[in-house]
Structure formats: C-alpha cells, structure tokens
Amino acid sequence: MRVYTIGHSNRSPEDFLNLLKKYEIEVIIDVRRFPSSKFEHFNQKTLEDLLKREDIEYIWMEELGGFRRKGLKNSPNIAIKSKGFRN
Template sequence: MKLYTIGFTKKSAEKFFGLLRKAEVTTLIDVRLNNVSQLSGFAKRDDLKYFLSEICDVQYAHRIDLAPTQPLLDDYKKHGASWTSYEDRFLELMKTRHIENTVPRELLNNAVLLCSEDKAQHCHRRLVAEYMAQQWGDVSIEHLT
C-alpha cells in the first residue's frame, strides 16, 4: 500500500496539484480540524473538492478522526507545548480512537493525507501515516514536497 502526505502552505496551486497529479493519487484525505478557514486559499474545503475533481480526477474525503482535538492543537500552537509533548499526546489519541480499525484500508490505498504544514516533520499527517504503517505493516509513505 502506498500512502502520501502533503501540506498546502508555501505551495502555489500549480505546484500543489502538479504534485498530486505526478503521484497519481486517487483520494485526498483532509486531516485538518478546520478545513474551511479563509486562510486556506485554494485548499478551503469546497474549493479544494472542486479543484481536485476538475484538475486531477481525485476524490475528496474529510476525516476528523485523523485530526487532533482543538485543545491539543491549542496547547501546541498557542500555549507553547513542545513538539514531543504534542506528538506523544496525538499518538495516544490515535490509539484511543483505534483508527487502524475504523479507517478503511482501501480509503488510504494510494491516497494523500492533507494538512496545512509545509513540511511533514512537525505535522500530525506524518504521525497518522507512520501510525498506520506501524499498525498495518505493509504501508510505504512518501511526503510530497
């Protein structure tokens, strides 16, 4: 199984959709807690769904169960919690949610996980991908940059 990740910040629409086309993903899974922010530009939910369909023939799915909780996000973004603390708490959240049992494997096959962060290193999309690879054992991960 191949699983990709991508962030939309610091990318033009041309670069973003070009990366998706080149990878030949079939589904974009939006793992953002808030996917309707005006700051999202072309990645705002309804616009993104349209562009994915028209430009790349890619399906769109929003999986809130793969997003952090608002308090967890606020602790990291607004209150200065360390990345290590955020990562530990988010991993525990995924375990509690049993996402390896509730997210269909076929949904993630040849899919891309979307979040806002430019790089995957400090983004929960990487944690989701790595967690699924660890749980399922047959997942290769590629971060589109």
C-alpha cells in the same frame, strides 16, 4: 496500497496539482480538524472542487485531526507549564 503525506504549505493550486499528478495520487484524505486555510484554494470546498476537476477524490476525516481541548495527562510536553523549565 501506498500512502503519502503532504502539507500544502503555500503552494499555488497549479504546483499542488502537479505534485499530486507526479505521484499519481488518486485520493486525498484531509485530516485537518478545521479544513480551512489563509490560502483560499486550500479551504475545504475550493479544494474539493479543484480536485474533482482533476478526477482526484477528496475525503474529509475530521476525526483524525488535531486540536485537543484538554491536554494529555502523561504527555511529555507537560513540563512546558513548569516554571523550572522556562527562562
């Protein structure tokens, strides 16, 4: 099984579908914690319906999404909070 990653960016629905067809994508797994977008056609329900019309399966896996409520103790990004690392 080959796995691809794709970001929708600001593609039109047609461009997005053409890209999926070009690479013969059969299943999309949406890993966004909150599956919405300022582009209506990439909101969960609209996207799911769009893909269904093209016989592409849509699966939402919220547990793979981001948006951590608490920082990670050992994160290399902890320095961002230190005044010594800021201008």
